[in-house]
Amino acid sequence: xxxxxxxxxxxxxxxxxxxxxxxxxxxxxxxxxxxxIAAMDAVGVDAAILVSVFTMYRFDSSYxxxxxxxxxxxxxxxxxxxxxxPGVNETIDDWVKTxxxxxxxxxxxxxxSEDATDPGINRVLAGAARHNxxxxxxxxxxxxxxxxxxxxxxxxxIVVDHVGLQQPxxxxxxxxxxxxxxxxxxxxxxxNIAIKITGACTLSQKTYxxxxxxxxxxxxFDAYGFExxxxxTDWTRAVQVLTYKQGVDSFKLTDRxxxxxxxxxMGGSLQKIYQCSFDS
Numbered sequence: 370x371x372x373x374x375x376x377x378x379x380x381x382x383x384x385x386x387x388x389x390x391x392x393x394x395x396x397x398x399x400x401x402x403x404x405x406i407a408a409m410d411a412v413g414v415d416a417a418i419l420v421s422v423f424t425m426y427r428f429d430s431s432y433x434x435x436x437x438x439x440x441x442x443x444x445x446x447x448x449x450x451x452x453x454x455p456g457v458n459e460t461i462d463d464w465v466k467t468x469x470x471x472x473x474x475x476x477x478x479x480x481x482s483e484d485a486t487d488p489g490i491n492r493v494l495a496g497a498a499r500h501n502x503x504x505x506x507x508x509x510x511x512x513x514x515x516x517x518x519x520x521x522x523x524x525x526x527i528v529v530d531h532v533g534l535q536q537p538x539x540x541x542x543x544x545x546x547x548x549x550x551x552x553x554x555x556x557x558x559x560x561n562i563a564i565k566i567t568g569a570c571t572l573s574q575k576t577y578x579x580x581x582x583x584x585x586x587x588x589x590f591d592a593y594g595f596e597x598x599x600x601x602t603d604w605t606r607a608v609q610v611l612t613y614k615q616g617v618d619s620f621k622l623t624d625r626x627x628x629x630x631x632x633x634x635m636g637g638s639l640q641k642i643y644q645c646s647f648d649s
Contacts, residue, residue, distance in 0.1 A: 374636035376601030402436030452489035485517035567601035
C-alpha cells in the first residue's frame with residue numbers, strides 16, 4: 370500500500386508567554402510535534418499535513434514550522450492567512466518560500482466577509498493561483514459563497530475542509546449532520562474544487578466503526594471522484610469524540626473501499642492535490 374497520509378493534524382505547545390494562546394482549542398493541553406509523531410506511529414500513519422492551529426496561534430505559524438524542521442520527512446505545512454490584511458499577498462509570497470509549505474487556509478466562517486466579491490478574499494485566491502498552491506477553506510455554512518468563489522476564480526485550486534459540514538467538538542453529536550450534503554455535492558461541478566474527508570467520523574450518530582457515514586460519503590466520492598478526495602482525522606480536535614486509532618481504522622479496515630480507492634483516499638490523491646512527496 371502507498372503511504373498513509375493524514376490530510377489534517379494539529380500540533381501545539383502548552384500556553385506560555387513566549388508563544389501565548391489567543392484562545393483555547395478543544396483537545397489535550399498540549400500536542401507537541403513529538404506527541405503527534407508518536408500517535409501516528411502507533412496507528413500506522415506515515416505522514417501528515419500539519420495545519421497551524423488558528424484557535425491558539427491565529428496567523429502565527431512559527432510552531433508548525435518548528436515541528437516541520439524537526440521532522441521534515443513526516444509533515445508538510447498549511448497556515449491560515451488573513452484576507453482582511455492589505456498585505457496578504459506579501460504574506461503568501463513569503464509563505465511559498467517556507468520549507469515544507471503546500472497550501473494556505475482561510476477560516477471563512479471566522480468573521481470573514483460573506484460576500485463572494487469581497488476584494489480581500491479574492492486577493493488571497495488570486496495570490497494562491499499566482500503561486501499554484503491550493504487554498505483550503507473552512508466553510509461550513511458558507512457553501513453557496515464557496516460555489517461563487519470557485520466560479521470567479523477558476524484558476525485557483527480550492528480545497529473544502531472537513532467535508533464542508535459543521536462537525537462537533539464534543540458530545541452531543543449533531544442531529545442532522547449531513548443536512549447540507551446536497552450543497553456539498555453541487556460544489557463538485559467546479560473542477561477546481563477538491564474536498565477533505567477530514568473529521569468524517571464525528572458526523573456519525575453511531576459508535577465505531579461508524580457505519581452510517583458511508584452512504585453519504587459514497588455520494589461525495591461519486592460526485593468528486595477519488596482523485597479530488599483526501600482522508601484525514603482533524604486530530605486533535607476530535608479527541609473528545611473518538612480516538613486517533615478509530616479515526617484511522619474506520620477507513621483503513623472498511624470493506625466499503627477497494628484497495629485502489631483506499632490508496633487514493635488515504636494518501637495518493639493528497640500528494641497530487643498538494644503537489645508534494647514524502648519520499649525524503
